[in-house]
Amino acid sequence: MIDQRVFKFPGVKPAAAVMAVLTVIQAIMIILQAQYLSMAIVHLWKQQPIGIIVAPLAVFAVAFLGRHLLTILKDWLLYPFVEKTTKTLRKQFMAKLFDLGPSVVAEKGTGNVVTMGLEGIDKIQTYLMMIIGKVLDLSITPWLILIYIAIIQWKEALFLLAIYPLIIFFMIILGLAAQAKADKQYAGYQRLSNHFVDTLRGLPTLKQLGLNETYADNVYHVSEDYRKKTMATLTIAMTSTFALDFFTTLSIAIIAVFLGFGLMNSTIQLLPALVILTLAPDYFAPIRNFANDYHATLNGKNALTAVLDVLQRQTPSDRELLSDRNPVWQDDDALKFDHVNVGYSADDTTLQDISFDVHGFQKVGIIGASGSGKSTLINTLGGFLSPQAGDINVRGTQVPHLDQKAWQRSFFYIPQAPYLFHASLRDNLAFYSPDANDAAVNAAAAKAGLTDWIASLPDGLNTPIGEGARGVSGGQAQRIALARAFLDDSRRILLFDEPTAHLDIETEVELKQTMLPVFDHHLVFFATHRLHWMNEMDYILVMDHGKIVEQGTPAELQQRDGAYVRLRSEMEGATVK
Numbered sequence: 001m002i003d004q005r006v007f008k009f010p011g012v013k014p015a016a017a018v019m020a021v022l023t024v025i026q027a028i029m030i031i032l033q034a035q036y037l038s039m040a041i042v043h044l045w046k047q048q049p050i051g052i053i054v055a056p057l058a059v060f061a062v063a064f065l066g067r068h069l070l071t072i073l074k075d076w077l078l079y080p081f082v083e084k085t086t087k088t089l090r091k092q093f094m095a096k097l098f099d100l101g102p103s104v105v106a107e108k109g110t111g112n113v114v115t116m117g118l119e120g121i122d123k124i125q126t127y128l129m130m131i132i133g134k135v136l137d138l139s140i141t142p143w144l145i146l147i148y149i150a151i152i153q154w155k156e157a158l159f160l161l162a163i164y165p166l167i168i169f170f171m172i173i174l175g176l177a178a179q180a181k182a183d184k185q186y187a188g189y190q191r192l193s194n195h196f197v198d199t200l201r202g203l204p205t206l207k208q209l210g211l212n213e214t215y216a217d218n219v220y221h222v223s224e225d226y227r228k229k230t231m232a233t234l235t236i237a238m239t240s241t242f243a244l245d246f247f248t249t250l251s252i253a254i255i256a257v258f259l260g261f262g263l264m265n266s267t268i269q270l271l272p273a274l275v276i277l278t279l280a281p282d283y284f285a286p287i288r289n290f291a292n293d294y295h296a297t298l299n300g301k302n303a304l305t306a307v308l309d310v311l312q313r314q315t316p317s318d319r320e321l322l323s324d325r326n327p328v329w330q331d332d333d334a335l336k337f338d339h340v341n342v343g344y345s346a347d348d349t350t351l352q353d354i355s356f357d358v359h360g361f362q363k364v365g366i367i368g369a370s371g372s373g374k375s376t377l378i379n380t381l382g383g384f385l386s387p388q389a390g391d392i393n394v395r396g397t398q399v400p401h402l403d404q405k406a407w408q409r410s411f412f413y414i415p416q417a418p419y420l421f422h423a424s425l426r427d428n429l430a431f432y433s434p435d436a437n438d439a440a441v442n443a444a445a446a447k448a449g450l451t452d453w454i455a456s457l458p459d460g461l462n463t464p465i466g467e468g469a470r471g472v473s474g475g476q477a478q479r480i481a482l483a484r485a486f487l488d489d490s491r492r493i494l495l496f497d498e499p500t501a502h503l504d505i506e507t508e509v510e511l512k513q514t515m516l517p518v519f520d521h522h523l524v525f526f527a528t529h530r531l532h533w534m535n536e537m538d539y540i541l542v543m544d545h546g547k548i549v550e551q552g553t554p555a556e557l558q559q560r561d562g563a564y565v566r567l568r569s570e571m572e573g574a575t576v577k
Contacts, residue, residue, distance in 0.1 A: 005304075005308055006128070006131070006132075006304075009085050010085075010088075011081050011084070011085070012081070012085075012132075015077070015078060015081040015132070016132060016136065018077060019074055019077070019078060019132060019133060019136050020136050020140065022070055022073060022074050022077075023074070023133075023136050023137055023140045023141060024140055024144070025066075025070060026066075026067055026070040026071070026074075026137075026141070027140055027141040027144040027145065028144070029063045029064075029066045029067040029070065030063075030067055030141065030145065030279070030282050031144070031145060031148050031279065032059065032060075032063040033060050033063035033064045033067060034275050034278040034279045034282070035275055036056040036057070036059040036060040036063065037056070037057075037060045037278060038271055038274035038275045038278055039056040039271065040053050040056040040057045040060060041274055042270050042271045042274065043056065045270065074133055075129065075133070078128075078129060078132060078133060079129070081128075082125055082128045082129050083125070085128060086121050086122075086124055086125040086128070089121060089124065089307060089311075090117065090121045092311055093116065093117055093121070093307055093310065093311060094117065096310055096311050096313070096315070097113065097117075097310075099315040099316075099403075100310075100313060100315060104310060104313075116303065116306055116307055116310070119303075120303035120306060120307055121303070121307070123300040123302075123303040123304075124300050124303050124304045124307065125300075126300050127300020127301055127303070127304060128300070130300070131300070131301075134286070134289060134290045135290075137286040137289070137290075138286040138287060138290055141282070141285075141286050142164070142283050142284075142286055142287070145279050145282055145283045146160060146161060146283065148279065149275075149276050149279060149283075152272045152275060152276060153262075153268060153272060153276060155258070156255055156258060156259070156276050159251075159254070159255065159258070160251070160255070160280070160283055163247070163251045164287075166247070167244065167247050167248065167251075167284075167287060168287075244287070244288055244291045245288065248281075248284040248287075248288060251280070251284070252277075252280045252281060252284070255276065255277065255280050256277055259273040259276060259277055316383075316386050316400075316401050316403040318399070318400055318401075319403055319404055319405050320404070320405055320406075321397060321398075321399050321400075321404060322394055322395070322397055322399065322404045322405075322406035322407055323395075323397075323406060324405065324406035324409065327406050327409050327410050327490065328410070328490050328492055329361075329410055329492035329493050329522075329523055330360070330492075331360040331361060332359075332360060333359070333360065333394075333395050333523075334357065334358065334359045334360075334393070334394075334395065334396075335357075335358050335359075335392075335393070335394055335395075335523070336356070336357045336358075336391075336392070336393040336394075337354050337355055337356050337357075337390065337391075337392055338355050338390055338391040338392075338393070339353050339354070339355055339389070339390045339391070340353075340354040340355070340380070340387045340389070340390030340391070340392065341353065341354070341387060341388045341389040341390055342354070342376060342377075342380050342385050342386075342387050342388060343385075343388055344376075344385070346388075349388060349546070350373055350376045350546050351373050351376050351377060351380065351546045351547075352546050352547050353390075353547060353548075354377065354380075354390070354547070354548055355548070356541060356548065356551055358523065358539065360523065361492070361520075361521055361522055361523055361524075362523060362524070362538045362539050363519055363524040363526065363536060363537045363538045363539070364523075364524060364525050364526065364537065364538070364539045364540070364541065365526050365528070365533060365534045365536075365537035365539070365540040365541070366378070366525060366526065366527040366528070366540075366541045366543060367527075367528065367529065367531075367534060367540060367541070367542055367543070367564075367567065368529070368542060368543035368544055368567070369529070369544070369567070369570075370529065371545075372543040372544050372545060372546070373543050373545070373546040373547075374497070374498070374527035374528075374529075374543055375497050375498070375527060376546070377525075377527065377541075377543070378413075378495050378496075378497045378525060378527050380402065381402060381411075381495055381525055382402070382411065382413050382495055383401060383402040383403035383404065383407060383408060384403075385401075386400065386401040386403065387400070387401060394407065409490075409491070410490075410491055410492065410493050411491055411492075411493035411494065411495055412432070412481075412484065412485045412488075412491050412493070412494050412495065413495045413497070414478070414481045414482070414485070414494065414495065414496050414497070414499050415497045415498075415499070416497060416498045416499060416501045417474070417477065418477050418478060418480060418481035420465055420466040420472055420477060420480065421466050422464070422465075422466035423464065423465070423466060424461065424462050424463065424464055424465070425454065425457070425460075425461050425462070425463050425464075425465050425480075426438070426441055426461035426462060428465060428466070428480055429441050429444060429445060429461070429480060429483050429484060429487065430484075430487060431484055432484050432487065432488045432491065433484075433487050433488045436487055438461070440487060441461065441483075441487065442461075443486075444483040444484075444486035444487035445461075445483050447482075447483070447486045447514075447517065447518075448479040448480070448482040448483035448486060448514055449479055449510075449511075449514045450476070450479050450480070450483060453476060474503050474507070475503055475507040475510070475511055478499055478500070478503070478511055479511065479514060481499075482514060482515060482518055485518050486518060492521065492522050492523060493522065493523045493524075493525075494518070494519070494522050494523070494524045494525070494526075495525050496524070496525065496526040496527060496528070497527050498527060498528055498529070499515075499526075499528075500512075500528070500530060501528070501529075501530075508530070512532075512533075516536060519536070531568055534554060535554065537554060538553065539551070539552070539553055540552065540553070540554060540557055540564065542557070542563050542564045542567060544563065549563045550562050550563040550564050
C-alpha cells in the first residue's frame with residue numbers, strides 16, 4: 001500500500017519519528033481514558049459518593065481531550081513536511097518535463113501530463129497526509145492496547161490477536177480487487193483528460209470540419225466509461241468497508257459474550273471487564289480508519305507512482321561537449337546529420353535514416369504532408385529529442401544529441417503558437433534578453449511591426465498580456481516571437497515549426513514581410529506545408545513518413561521532377577479544390 005520510495009523523501013524519517021512518539025503517547029491516552037472511564041462507571045454501579053467519581057472522570061476528560069488534541073497536533077506537525085515535499089515534487093516534475101522535452105507528452109498525452117502536474121500532486125499531498133499517520137497508527141496503537149489487555153486478561157487478548165490476521169486477510173483480498181479497479185479508474189481518468197484537452201485544442205478545426213458534435217459524443221462516451229469505472233471502484237471500496245465493519249463488530253460482540261460469562265462465573269471483575277470492552281473498539285479503530293481512506297490513498301499512490309516514474313527517467317548526459325567560448329553561429333560553421341534515427345520512446349522510431357549537411361546562414365525549408373515528421377525533426381534540432389542511432393556533428397564536434405548547453409543558447413524556437421507569459425508586454429518581448437533597455441525593446445518591436453499596436457495599448461509596454469490578461473491575436477503573438485529574435489542578435493539559429501499554420505492568408509502575407517528580414521545572417525530551419533515559403537529557401541528537405549525522401553536547392557528539386565514536384569502538385573491541387 002505504501003510506496004517504499006516515500007521513505008527516500010528528504011525529512012521523512014524525522015517527521016515519522018516525531019509522529020511515532022506522538023502515536024505512542026496517544027495510545028497511552030486511549031488506555032488511560034478507557035481505564036478511568038471504567039473506574040467511574042464501576043463507582044457509579046457500586047453507588048459510591050460523587051466525590052469519588054470526580055477524580056476518575058477528570059482524568060478521563062484530560063485523556064480524552066489529549067487524545068484528540070494529539071490527532072490535531074500530528075496533522076499540524078506533518079503538514080509542513082507534506083507541503084514542502086509536494087512543492088518540491090511539483091518543481092522537480094516541471095523541471096524534468098523541460099529536460100525530457102516533448103517525448104513524455106507524446107507518450108502519455110497532454111491531458112495526462114497536465115493532470116499529473118496539477119491534480120496528481122494534490123492527490124499525493126492527501127496520500128502523504130493519510131498514509132504516514134495511518135500506517136504508524138496501525139503499527140503502534142493496536143499492539144500497545146493488546147499488551148495492556150493481555151496484562152489484564154490473557155484469554156481475551158489471545159482471541160483479539162487471533163482474529164486480527166483474519167481481518168487483515170480479508171482486507172488484502174478486497175484491497176487487491178480495489179487496487180485493480182483503481183488502476184483501471186486512473187487509466188480511464190488519464191484517457192478522459194487526454195481526450196478532453198485534445199478536443200479543446202482542436203475545437204476550432206473540428207468546428208470548421210463539422211465534426212464538433214461527433215467529438216462531443218466521443219468525450220461523452222469516454223466520460224461515461226470513467227463514471228462506470230469509478231462506480232465499480234467505489235463498490236469494491238464499500239464492500240471492503242462493510243466486511244471490515246462486520247468482522248470487527250462481530251469480534252467485539254464475541255469479546256462481550258466471553259466477558260459476560262466471566263462475570264457470571266466470577267472469573268473476572270467488573271472493572272477489568274469494562275476496560276477490555278472499552279478498549280476493544282479502539283484496538284480495531286486504526287485498521288478501520290485505514291480501510292475507510294483506502295480508496296483516497298489508492299488514488300494518491302497511483303498519482304505518486306506516475307510522477308516518480310517520470311522523475312526517474314534518464315535525462316540526456318554529456319550536455320557540455322560543445323565549446324561555449326563563442327556560441328554565436330558563424331558563416332563558416334556547419335551542422336551535419338548522418339543516418340540519424342529518432343523516436344518518442346524506445347519501442348518507436350519516428351524519424352529514420354535522416355542525413356543532411358547545412359552550412360553557415362542557409363535557409364532550410366522542411367516540407368511534407370501532415371504526419372511526415374517535420375515537427376519531430378524540429379524537436380530533434382532543438383535538443384528536445386535524443387537520437388536512438390546515428391551521428392550528429394556540430395562545428396566539427398561529434399555530439400550524441402543537441403541538448404547541449406552551448407547549442408541551447410544559440411537558437412530561437414518559434415512554434416505555431418508562441419507561449420506568452422502572464423506578465424507585461426515588455427517582459428514577454430525581452431524573454432531571451434531580460435536586461436535589455438527600453439530603447440532596444442522598442443527598436444525590436446518596431447522591426448516586428450508592433451509599434452502601432454503598442455501605441456494603442458492603455459499602458460504601452462507595461463500592459464499585462466497572457467493568460468487572464470489582455471488577449472493577443474495569433475498574428476500579434478508571432479510578431480512578439482519575432483521581436484524576441486530581433487532583440488537578441490547572439491542567437492543566430494532559428495527553428496520555425498509551422499509558425500503560420502493557424503493564420504489566415506492575409507495575416508500570413510503581412511507577417512511574411514516582417515519575418516523575411518530576420519532570416520538574414522541566420523541559419524533557418526522552417527517547417528511548413530505552405531508552399532510559398534519554399535521560394536524563400538536556399539535548401540529544401542522533403543519528408544514523407546519519417547524519412548527525407550529528397551533534398552536539394554529549389555532549382556535542383558524542380559529539375560529532378562521527383563517527390564518535391566509531386567508534393568507541390570498535390571498541395572496546389574488540394575488548394576484549388
